[in-house]
Amino acid sequence: MGTLQDLLEGLTSGSIEVIDLTAPLHRGTPILALPEAFGQTEPFQLHEISRYDDRGPAWYWNNFTTGEHTGTHFDAPVHWVTGQDGDDVSQVAPRRLVGPAVVVDRVAQATADPDYLLEVADLEAWQDEHGPLPAGGWLLYRTGWDARSDDPEAFANADDTGPHTPGMSVECARYLAEETDLLGIGVETVGTDAGAGHAFDPPFPCHAFLLGAGKYGLTQLQNVGLLPPTGAVVLAAPLPIVGGSGSPSRVLALVER
Numbered sequence: 001m002g003t004l005q006d007l008l009e010g011l012t013s014g015s016i017e018v019i020d021l022t023a024p025l026h027r028g029t030p031i032l033a034l035p036e037a038f039g040q041t042e043p044f045q046l047h048e049i050s051r052y053d054d055r056g057p058a059w060y061w062n063n064f065t066t067g068e069h070t071g072t073h074f075d076a077p078v079h080w081v082t083g084q085d086g087d088d089v090s091q092v093a094p095r096r097l098v099g100p101a102v103v104v105d106r107v108a109q110a111t112a113d114p115d116y117l118l119e120v121a122d123l124e125a126w127q128d129e130h131g132p133l134p135a136g137g138w139l140l141y142r143t144g145w146d147a148r149s150d151d152p153e154a155f156a157n158a159d160d161t162g163p164h165t166p167g168m169s170v171e172c173a174r175y176l177a178e179e180t181d182l183l184g185i186g187v188e189t190v191g192t193d194a195g196a197g198h199a200f201d202p203p204f205p206c207h208a209f210l211l212g213a214g215k216y217g218l219t220q221l222q223n224v225g226l227l228p229p230t231g232a233v234v235l236a237a238p239l240p241i242v243g244g245s246g247s248p249s250r251v252l253a254l255v256e257r
Contacts, residue, residue: 010256021186021221021234021251022072023149029071030152030220032190041067068246074238075184075192075207075217079245082212089247090240092216099183100137101234101253102130103227110143110166114157115196117169123176130229135181138218138234141168145188146222155190167194170205177209184216186234186251188224192217218251227253 010016023029027045034040044066050056068089069075077086104126110116118141123133133139143166148154157164166189168176173193176182185192185206192206202208210217218236233254238247 015257017255017257019223019226019232019253019255021218021223021253022249023146023220023222025066025071025248028150028152030149030155030190031067031070033156041069044070066248068241068244068248069191069219071248072218072220072222072251073246074236074249075211075219075246076238076244077211077214077216079217080204080207080211082208083214086211086214088242089238089244090242092238096136096183096216097236097238099234100134100230101140101186101227101232102126102134102137102230103140103142103224103232105142105225105229106166107142107144107225110145114164114166115194116143116166117194118167118172119169120172120175123172126229133180133182134230136183138184138186138236139176139180139182140186140218140221140224140227140234141188142224143188144225146220146224149188149220149222157195162198163195165189165195167192167197168206170200170202173205173209176206177213177215182215184210184218186218186221186224188221189219191219218249221251227255231256 025044027043029044031041031043042065047063049061051060076089077083078088193204197204235252236249238249241247
């Protein structure tokens, strides 16, 4: 119990800070829009059941509708065809929802070029400076895109050629899936892939390679800039939806100050 007691004392004293990496969930939360030929997710919406009235005099509560992949959310392996024999979100072991996290910061590059792609060489350079990527941990890819999260149009950053948002190259996605022991990756954009990922070979390589390898995705994170390059611990808490391909999630980070 000594380790847990030290953790509690750190939380109480403030020497361990809890940082919320979760975007608020509301009807204006940006969602991924696919071409019209495909099925679409529903925006988040509350449907009031009662609010201290004749429908329920002492209580307020709501139903809500939305998709599994709305707002800050968790991608389970079964979300993608390459992981169709893998875990659904309810089958992900609780131990695999908690792990060390590292932050790869490319805000300057993504600000200059919204189509910026993280490359294997970037990760190798990062590891030369900070050490190896954490086994059983998360790689959080910071691009500064969370600054756009209150403006769905700016968040999508789309034109006639499609959305323009930063992501990872095909080679980088394959490297993270096949050459690391990460739990998964986290991003600030609407999905783990670049906006142009539909045109890559294979399309949407982060989904194809990482989910196919039994790894996970966290998307639409906020406040990643408050984390150090190494040393944080991330707790991702999706709903255990039986048969679910993912879930809106509360994602928290513990940081020792």
